[in-house]
Amino acid sequence: MRTLSLILVSSATLLLAGCPSQPVTPEQDPAGVSDANRQGVTTGIDTSGVDGADITLLRDPKNALSQRAIFFDLDSYVVKDEYRSLLGAHAKFLNDRPKRKMLIQGNADERGSREYNLALGQKRSEAIKKALGLMGVREEQLEAVSLGEEKPRCNDASEECWGQNRRGDMLYPGLTD
Amino acid sequence: MNKTSSLLGRFGALMLLALASVASQAQLSIEIVGAGTDRIPVAVPDFTGERIISQALSTVVRADLERSGLFRMVDATGQSVAESASVAYGEWKSKGADALVAGTVTMGGDGRYETRFRLHDVQKQATLGGQAYAHTSGQLRATAHRISDYVYEKLTGERGVFSTRIAYVVKSTGRYELQIADADGMNAQSALASREPIISPTWSPDGSKLAYVSFEAKKPIVYVHDLASGRRHVAANFKGSNSAPAWSPDGKKLAVVLTKDGGSQVFTVNSDGSGVHRVGSSGGIDTEPQFSPDGQWIYFTSDRGGSPQIYRLPSSGGSAQRVTFEGTYNVTPRLSPDGKHMAYVSRNGGRFQITLMDLSNQQTQVLTDSSKDESPSFAPNGRMILYATEVGGRGVLAAVSTNGRVKQKLSVQAADIREPSWGSFAK
Numbered sequence: 001m002r003t004l005s006l007i008l009v010s011s012a013t014l015l016l017a018g019c020p021s022q023p024v025t026p027e028q029d030p031a032g033v034s035d036a037n038r039q040g041v042t043t044g045i046d047t048s049g050v051d052g053a054d055i056t057l058l059r060d061p062k063n064a065l066s067q068r069a070i071f072f073d074l075d076s077y078v079v080k081d082e083y084r085s086l087l088g089a090h091a092k093f094l095n096d097r098p099k100r101k102m103l104i105q106g107n108a109d110e111r112g113s114r115e116y117n118l119a120l121g122q123k124r125s126e127a128i129k130k131a132l133g134l135m136g137v138r139e140e141q142l143e144a145v146s147l148g149e150e151k152p153r154c155n156d157a158s159e160e161c162w163g164q165n166r167r168g169d170m171l172y173p174g175l176t177d
Numbered sequence: 178m179n180k181t182s183s184l185l186g187r188f189g190a191l192m193l194l195a196l197a198s199v200a201s202q203a204q205l206s207i208e209i210v211g212a213g214t215d216r217i218p219v220a221v222p223d224f225t226g227e228r229i230i231s232q233a234l235s236t237v238v239r240a241d242l243e244r245s246g247l248f249r250m251v252d253a254t255g256q257s258v259a260e261s262a263s264v265a266y267g268e269w270k271s272k273g274a275d276a277l278v279a280g281t282v283t284m285g286g287d288g289r290y291e292t293r294f295r296l297h298d299v300q301k302q303a304t305l306g307g308q309a310y311a312h313t314s315g316q317l318r319a320t321a322h323r324i325s326d327y328v329y330e331k332l333t334g335e336r337g338v339f340s341t342r343i344a345y346v347v348k349s350t351g352r353y354e355l356q357i358a359d360a361d362g363m364n365a366q367s368a369l370a371s372r373e374p375i376i377s378p379t380w381s382p383d384g385s386k387l388a389y390v391s392f393e394a395k396k397p398i399v400y401v402h403d404l405a406s407g408r409r410h411v412a413a414n415f416k417g418s419n420s421a422p423a424w425s426p427d428g429k430k431l432a433v434v435l436t437k438d439g440g441s442q443v444f445t446v447n448s449d450g451s452g453v454h455r456v457g458s459s460g461g462i463d464t465e466p467q468f469s470p471d472g473q474w475i476y477f478t479s480d481r482g483g484s485p486q487i488y489r490l491p492s493s494g495g496s497a498q499r500v501t502f503e504g505t506y507n508v509t510p511r512l513s514p515d516g517k518h519m520a521y522v523s524r525n526g527g528r529f530q531i532t533l534m535d536l537s538n539q540q541t542q543v544l545t546d547s548s549k550d551e552s553p554s555f556a557p558n559g560r561m562i563l564y565a566t567e568v569g570g571r572g573v574l575a576a577v578s579t580n581g582r583v584k585q586k587l588s589v590q591a592a593d594i595r596e597p598s599w600g601s602f603a604k
Contacts, residue, residue: 103395112529113508113522113551114376114596115421116478116485118397119434119441119462122418126439144436145396146418150374171395 054097055175064089068170070128071163077123079131087128090170091135098138103171104128106146107153109162118148128168191393192370193407199354205362205574205594210584212246217332218273222253224280224294225260230314234282234292237321241339241361242328245560246583260293266302274299278328289313294324296331305331318363338556342600343563344368344378344387345574348593355389357404360556360599362587368402369409377421380600381428381448387598388412388422388431388448399433401448412450423467424448425492432456432466432475443477445492457490457497467510468492476500476510476519487521501534503541509552513559518579520544520553520562531564533579544581554599561585565595 058065068090070083079087094100106125108117125144132142154161171177221239242248251274258264258279269277280294295307308327312320322339329337338360347354355369355378369375371393378389385404390397397420402409413419417436424431428448435444435453443456443466456475457463462485465478469489476489479497484505490497501507506524513520516536523532523541528548534541549567556563561576561583568586572593576585588594 105395112506112524113465113478115434115465116462116508118376118418118420119464122436122441123462126436143396143416146436147374147392147397148376150376150392173395177395 051175054100054172057093058172058175065093068176070124070168070170072124072166072168074162074166076166077120077127079127083131087131088135091132091137094132094137094141095135098141100175101141101143101173102132102137103173104142104144105151105169105171106144107151107165107167107169108146108149109165110149110152110157111162114148114150118146118150121146121148124166124168128170191372191391193402193409197367199356199365199367205358205365205587205589207244207362208586208588210586212249212583214582216247216249217275218251219248219276219278219328219332220251220253220269220272220274220299221278223255223257224282224292225257227257227280227282229282229284230290230317232317234317234321234324235278235280237318237361238278238325238328241322241325241337244361244585245329245337246578246585247329247333260295260307264297264299266297266299269297269299276305276328276332278324280324285311290317292320292324294327296328318359322359322361335560336558336602338558338560338599338602340603341557342380342384344380344598344600345565345594346375346378346596347589348374348572348595349591355387355402357387368404368407376596378596379422379424379598381424382426382601383428384601384603386448388424390420390422399431401431410450412448413444413446413453414450415453421465425468426470426472432468434464434466443475456492456494459497465509467512469512470514470516476512478508478510487519500536502539507532511553511555511562513555513579514557515559518559520555520579522550522553531562531577533562542581544577544579545575547575550575552596552598554597556599557602563597563599565597 057063060066064086067086104125106121108120125146129142129144152165154164221235224235227233239250243250251272260279260281277297277299278294282290282292285291289311291311293309296305298305310320325339326337341360342357343360344357347356351372353371353375354367355375356365356367358365373392376390378387380387387402390399397418399413399419399422400409401412412431413433415435415437419435421434422431430445431448432443432445434441441462441464443463444453445456446453459479459481461480463477463479467476474489475492478485479488485508487501487507487510488497488499504523507521509522511520519534519536521532522529529550530543531545531550531553532541532543547566551565553562553564561578563576566575572595574587574594574597
């Protein structure tokens, strides 16, 4: 898994640098993945010393780091200026801790195709990832994924509700879940 | 129940099931809400001897034929005609029947039954053929579906789909289940239960596996699930999102959408997860790939032109061609089994509706009058399209014939049902 993400880093960096060529794609290892719990993101909170301090920091309501949601306008995939300082705080947290990783989950409102909405949510998570990258966070610390319309924060069919669902959530695996 | 909770504990949020039967309240019920105009009048009197089994076989045949929307049942209440009987054609003609199904069930040895039937053309006063099946009481419905398939094919000239299966996702509070049922909604079984969403199930061409997307690891990952063994493996779990699986016609590959290189783009992988290849590329979203039945094309949704539209590109590589032009939202392309039509979802004045395009002349027809339609899936004979929609704020499945005339609604009590996929013909 680690080797894989390292190789992926280089291809994604190429893409960010505007290189249109198709790098050789590494194959994933299909072995040992038949058990659902053995792959994907680790769950369960590690309460050892360093982690404990970071968990406290992330949970402190007075700390900007406790804010981990970014909302988007309708049909928009641009991170609004009002989130600049919030993203700055998270970028600093990650830059100070090169081993920490962030999982960015993009979301979309419920209207239309589930798979297309998954792709729209991906655009939001990648916009957040790109903004953090421009603030110096290293590629291998960040993973942008999408939950599409599957995990709405609000379930009513109203404009206000849909606004809450056009959202990116920043998770620190092992710390915030 | 204890066993269930310990399983849930061990696998975290997940239960893999070797097709466990689901509780009866989760049973699909089917309501016919529209029928064809020129229905063939058919009489299916009781089969002689069928009372030796608790459920009457002829009831299942009548329900099958009626549900298809192509037949009108001629009243034969209280009558039974044996498979070998000489038919009083004049009598059935005067009741308005064009065809008659006569059948007999007898007890065989070792607890098995023998069911024989004969199909008669009442107008021509001739038999159209018949079959005999040895079966257990547990195979009663399956036997009835085979009889219905025979009758359907003889009278319409196309294959019946009564013996096929459908897959779909049932969402109840905090729980998602991937279920499989017979095409009439009966015999529902659960293949996977999870606390996290499951989307985009799709049958392998041979009907032995389902590919789907599960969010159990906080991100979308594509799995291939073998139904007989209940085992599954990861087909795509790259950095980023993995979604929208679609089988190649030979069942060896999957088209999938990966974001590992940035943006949602179409790739193919072998169904064991090896050999990933990028297919085409764009600066925007490419998703919902679907192979044409001949394997030559991959149809997909892309926003490369500014709004989501359907495109296709040669599966061997090449440049993309735009397929839809009307409107600003056309998504989820699904090809008919003969490759001549494409069903998709179009947005018309804020309503999302199932639309059919004749690929030979690009003529389109909106098939539904609902407003939240998703996920169209063709029956293997191409006659009906199964899709997800909403009625009274609840997810239901519906089916519409490709001429828009026959309509059915499938629902379960107290749960949302969605993401349907119609399986292939039984092998």
